[in-house]
Amino acid sequence: MADEHNDPGQRTGPFREKLIRRKQEWAAQGRLLTGRTARPETERLPPGQREVKTWPVLDLGAQPNIDLKLWRLTIDGLVENPLTLDWQKFADLPHSDATSDIHCVTAWSRYDNRWRGVLVSDLLALVRSKPEARFVLFQSYDTYTTNLPLAEFAVPDALLATHWEGEPLTVEHGGPLRVVVPQLYFWKSAKWVKKITFVAEDQPGFWEVRGYHNHGDPWEEERYSE
Numbered sequence: 733m734a735d736e737h738n739d740p741g742q743r744t745g746p747f748r749e750k751l752i753r754r755k756q757e758w759a760a761q762g763r764l765l766t767g768r769t770a771r772p773e774t775e776r777l778p779p780g781q782r783e784v785k786t787w788p789v790l791d792l793g794a795q796p797n798i799d800l801k802l803w804r805l806t807i808d809g810l811v812e813n814p815l816t817l818d819w820q821k822f823a824d825l826p827h828s829d830a831t832s833d834i835h836c837v838t839a840w841s842r843y844d845n846r847w848r849g850v851l852v853s854d855l856l857a858l859v860r861s862k863p864e865a866r867f868v869l870f871q872s873y874d875t876y877t878t879n880l881p882l883a884e885f886a887v888p889d890a891l892l893a894t895h896w897e898g899e900p901l902t903v904e905h906g907g908p909l910r911v912v913v914p915q916l917y918f919w920k921s922a923k924w925v926k927k928i929t930f931v932a933e934d935q936p937g938f939w940e941v942r943g944y945h946n947h948g949d950p951w952e953e954e955r956y957s958e
């Protein structure tokens with residue numbers, strides 16, 4: 733397969749560096765910017781996006797294959813009830829379905845993705861964020877990081893997803909567990925999530941320090957910082 737997006741073996745060392753450099757150049761050039769905004773109430777597709785029927789794979793190239801016996805999810809920081817869950821404990825949490833569209837900053841959007849997992853609202857009821865908590869930081873098993881305002885994490889259709897279209901999430905799409913925050917560009921939805929930390933002060937993640945917008949609202953076309 734020639735497609736580097738689908739050949740994780742090729743994307744280490746120089747390949748990974750090249751991929752990161754290219755995406756940094758896109759940010760510096762303001763690639764794909766239309767200067768338009770839109771509203772989800774009246775339009776299905778955010779400015780500059782096109783609909784795809786496939787589901788592209790985008791990451792830094794190292795797709796961690798995590799043994800479920802060793803897998804842990806930690807929730808810490810400014811919460812009343814910090815937790816480290818193993819796979820069985822995670823499975824015991826209430827699970828729900830949520831359908832949403834994906835909007836990737838590289839301009840593809842994919843409609844009506846049927847997710848299953850633990851709703852962020854259910855997670856918040858369990859860990860109870862403290863009043864000082866205003867941002868959420870994500871760390872993943874591939875060393876990726878990203879950040880969100882707590883208010884964006886707490887939306888009704890955000891979830892920690894184990895399934896997509898009735899099947900367990902594949903490793904390439906972030907299985908066994910990924911974050912889905914559908915109203916922001918998809919780089920904010922951490923695959924292979926390992927730790928979720930509630931904080932008072934924001935801290936930009938992997939792409940946010942490489943020219944990508946700190947907030948990332950596709951309807952405002954917040955692709956890049958300045």
Ligand SMILES: Nc1nc2c(c(=O)[nH]1)N[C@H]1C(S)=C(S)[C@@H](COP(=O)(O)O)O[C@H]1N2
Binds near residue numbers: 787791906918
């Ligand atoms: N852990 C981790 N999560 C990640 C990434 C990554 O490299 N590592 N890439 C982000 C980017 S840039 C996008 S567009 C989406 C892609 O998700 P997909 O491969 O399932 O389409 O994952 C996001 N989450």
Ligand SMILES: [Mo]
Binds near residue numbers: 790837838919
């Ligand atoms: Mo992305």
